[in-house]
Amino acid sequence: MRKDGERRWKVGELAQASGLTVRALHHFDEIGLVRPCERSSGGHRLYGAADVRRLYQVVALRDLGIPLADIAASLAGDLGPVVRSQVAQLERAIGEQQRLRYRLSTLLGVLGEESETSTDDLLDAMEIMMKARYFTPEQLRRLKARHAEVGADGFGRWRAEWTSISAEVRRHITHGVGPADPTVQETVRRWSALMTEMTGGDRSILAAMYAKMDGQGAEAATLDAVQTDVWEYMKRALAVGYGQ
């Protein structure tokens, strides 16, 4: 306690309390993001209560993945856009990573049997993988037949229904409605009915479609009718409603 009654913290204490390293605090000081309001006669950093508050704000934004360079500006103004753009960027990154995981785990499946794997084996496996489409020729034939059955109009209605369901799910997400909610489960039934109609009730075709949505991203697999976050929520909702 000092004479003026305001407590000061040293870097070590702050590092301990915030879970940051001392170097990180030095870094924040260097770039002017969080500077101690005072220095001791020996040059030691002394942080005041206001500094500590600011530090916690910075850490909160940093933990959301926002670059330090953007945080300084954000702290002053409206955070909405920053958080939103962060979400969009994260969505893309997750999409890419999930596609990468899909490729890697498929690779592992192909490589699994062999004890030793050379680069040539790997390249062969990757070639097989790239050739392997989500649908078998027979499944594609049946899909096309189904497509011809309903005609262009029917296909258009399917797509419209996809888009409509997607918008409905997005509303559920934004309003924070959980997947177990009856209104959501009603949406899930619509989805399931649509998928059954599109696939002609063939579960293996359904599995291939879902694999494609996971592997390529929902947007690419549904002609932009369904977005990845909607699809992730839908999967959870389907899981919750299973066997009902």
Place this chain on the structure above:
Amino acid sequence: MRKDGERRWKVGELAQASGLTVRALHHFDEIGLVRPCERSSGGHRLYGAADVRRLYQVVALRDLGIPLADIAASLAGDLGPVVRSQVAQLERAIGEQQRLRYRLSTLLGVLGEESETSTDDLLDAMEIMMKARYFTPEQLRRLKARHAEVGADGFGRWRAEWTSISAEVRRHITHGVGPADPTVQETVRRWSALMTEMTGGDRSILAAMYAKMDGQGAEAATLDAVQTDVWEYMKRALAVGYGQ
């Protein structure tokens, strides 16, 4: 075409063909990963067929996210461990990102109504979020009651069943069995039955459990009984089996 009949490629051509930048090729040369077998009298890089083959191998591994420093060593030996460790690392990264997405989208839900968001609003929202547990107090009470009902032995049996199902799913994944396969759908029914028993058939508790698995990672939410990749596969399998 040269006298000895072997074609040579210049950096620009290779860059065009491989989708890399010229600078990337320079970089590969600098670190000794892919060096042109020849230089023209003026110092221009000339790549032979063997160099091009090596380049494509390098790109294949690079696209799997393997660091350039590891690729040099990997090309000579067994690729199995490298790919496997890559998968494990990716799994962790995706887990973290999904938890981050969960937090961000929850935040968006909380912030959604307001037109302008200050740092204080954000910190309040984050505090609410951190306090918000996956289970409501009432759900926790019911879970505990259910727990007491079956006793420690019953709980142990649940966990054993979880572990057993998880191992079964892992076998499906490694053997490349699709989610629509009857054997997999049999596993899915076991899973569903177990979850119904654990939750006492309450879908909102089930939703909370699934949210926790998505939000914290399957390992953390299931006491290491279920791994994230197994859970992702299971979700797809549940989606495929929905309404059966």
Place this chain on the structure above:
DNA sequence: TTGCTCCTCACGTCACGTGAGGTGGC
């Protein structure tokens, strides 16, 4: 001779980690 491609430095990126070498404060 004119474009176009190619070359070699060499600094910048992002958020710190990791020493080196030295001083402050109980």
Place this chain on the structure above:
DNA sequence: TTGCTCCTCACGTCACGTGAGGTGGC
């Protein structure tokens, strides 16, 4: 006086991007 904490440089990270300034080859 002895530990412990603190300080300031300053280089390294990873896979290139981005100029600057200059030459090769059709």
